[in-house]
Amino acid sequence: xxxxxxxxxxxxxxxxxPTTADFEIADGPVPDPREGEVLVRGIYLSLDPYMRGRxxxxxxxxxxxxxxxxxxxxxxxxxxxxxxxxxxxGDYAFGGYGWQLYSAVPATGLLKLDxxxxxxxxxxxxxxxxxxxxxxxxxxxxxxxxxxxxxxxxASGAVGAVVGQLAKRAGARAVGIAGGADKCxxxxxxxxxxxCIDHRSADLGGALDRxxxxxxxxxxxxxxxxxxxxxxxxxxxxxxMVMCGMVSEYNDVEPRPGPNLMTAVRKRLKIxxxxxxxxxxxxxxxxxxxxxxxxxxxxxxxxxIVEGLDRAPEAFIGLLHGRNFGKLxxxxxxxxxxxx
Ligand SMILES: NC(=O)c1ccc[n+]([C@@H]2O[C@H](COP(=O)([O-])OP(=O)(O)OC[C@H]3O[C@@H](n4cnc5c(N)ncnc54)[C@H](OP(=O)(O)O)[C@@H]3O)[C@@H](O)[C@H]2O)c1
Numbered sequence: 001x002x003x004x005x006x007x008x009x010x011x012x013x014x015x016x017x018p019t020t021a022d023f024e025i026a027d028g029p030v031p032d033p034r035e036g037e038v039l040v041r042g043i044y045l046s047l048d049p050y051m052r053g054r055x056x057x058x059x060x061x062x063x064x065x066x067x068x069x070x071x072x073x074x075x076x077x078x079x080x081x082x083x084x085x086x087x088x089x090g091d092y093a094f095g096g097y098g099w100q101l102y103s104a105v106p107a108t109g110l111l112k113l114d115x116x117x118x119x120x121x122x123x124x125x126x127x128x129x130x131x132x133x134x135x136x137x138x139x140x141x142x143x144x145x146x147x148x149x150x151x152x153x154x155a156s157g158a159v160g161a162v163v164g165q166l167a168k169r170a171g172a173r174a175v176g177i178a179g180g181a182d183k184c185x186x187x188x189x190x191x192x193x194x195x196c197i198d199h200r201s202a203d204l205g206g207a208l209d210r211x212x213x214x215x216x217x218x219x220x221x222x223x224x225x226x227x228x229x230x231x232x233x234x235x236x237x238x239x240x241m242v243m244c245g246m247v248s249e250y251n252d253v254e255p256r257p258g259p260n261l262m263t264a265v266r267k268r269l270k271i272x273x274x275x276x277x278x279x280x281x282x283x284x285x286x287x288x289x290x291x292x293x294x295x296x297x298x299x300x301x302x303x304x305i306v307e308g309l310d311r312a313p314e315a316f317i318g319l320l321h322g323r324n325f326g327k328l329x330x331x332x333x334x335x336x337x338x339x340x
Pocket of ligand 1: 177328
């Protein structure tokens with residue numbers, strides 16, 4: 001065990017596009033767990049688009065990170081010391097906290113992980129919050145029917161990859177939208193979507209018309225911006241728009257004008273937003289459904305693992321520009337289950 005804890009702190013609130021100067025790397029003491037707490041040595045840290053909201057002062061559904069505080073984030077790690085009877089040194093767990101190497105967290109907030117069930121890192125991606133997001137949004141809002149067309153933006157990413165695969169399992173056609181030829185190839189050949197469109201292509205509308213000859217029944221919104229403008233008028237009557245996120249607009253200083261919503265009346269659309277944390281109670285149900293599919297190879301996933309905590313700010317900024325390819329993780333320390 002290291003004798004110092006390394007942390008990434010929020011140095012100042014960015015306006016517009018964040019830079020590495022908005023973050024500060026600091027060394028401090030390893031925290032002491034109190035009664036009922038566990039000291040977690042981080043192995044993987046999840047970097048997610050929602051963190052852009054947490055470093056802004058704008059009103060949102062969750063409290064922002066204070067300036068000078070450690071950056072918020074979910075961690076998978078190994079128990080280094082336990083002051084709770086439910087955990088022993090060496091156990092693996094999901095629920096460590098923040099952009100740091102060590103955290104002392106209440107045992108009640110930890111989920112014990114069995115590395116024989118699935119690779120540890122998947123608890124942050126395909127079997128974790130992003131996977132649950134896909135499951136909740138599709139089952140409650142998108143509700144794809146056999147033969148319908150589901151369009152998914154950021155299709156190669158953590159959430160989008162699961163959305164398309166679950167839509168296929170429901171018997172729908174899945175059409176992805178992703179940034180660049182490599183991502184599109186992966187979405188079609190590895191994830192099994194019916195087709196994938198590069199959102200940088202000159203004629204996005206024309207490409208959508210060709211890929212969706214029967215129009216679009218469900219649009220899974222992950223990015224907003226130009227992609228949303230191209231998809232919205234192509235929604236069919238009674239189409240559903242699952243408002244999951246709009247990552248291409250997270251650095252905007254002023255909100256952009258939205259689409260003309262008369263289309264929603266004319267086409268009887270359902271446009272509904274959701275936040276996965278309202279649905280944590282469905283986590284067990286999702287893992288019970290998805291973990292066997294993962295083990296059998298029916299549910300595919302891709303991870304983009306960056307080495308070392310110090311690279312977290314740069315990797316997070318890259319996520320907001322589409323530089324990640326798959327679920328973005330930071331390797332904080334040794335994963336004994338992978339090197340064994
Ligand atoms: N509502 C909820 O509870 C909830 C929960 C989790 C995530 N989300 C949202 O779901 C979305 C996807 O999250 P994720 O964790 O799965 O991330 P991700 O897709 O793994 O990574 C983000 C992706 O967004 C795309 N992107 C980034 N900047 C873009 C831009 N300027 N224009 C177009 N595309 C851009 C990039 O993909 P391409 O290169 O393919 O464009 C990038 O790889 C985000 O909007 C996130 O906020 C919502």
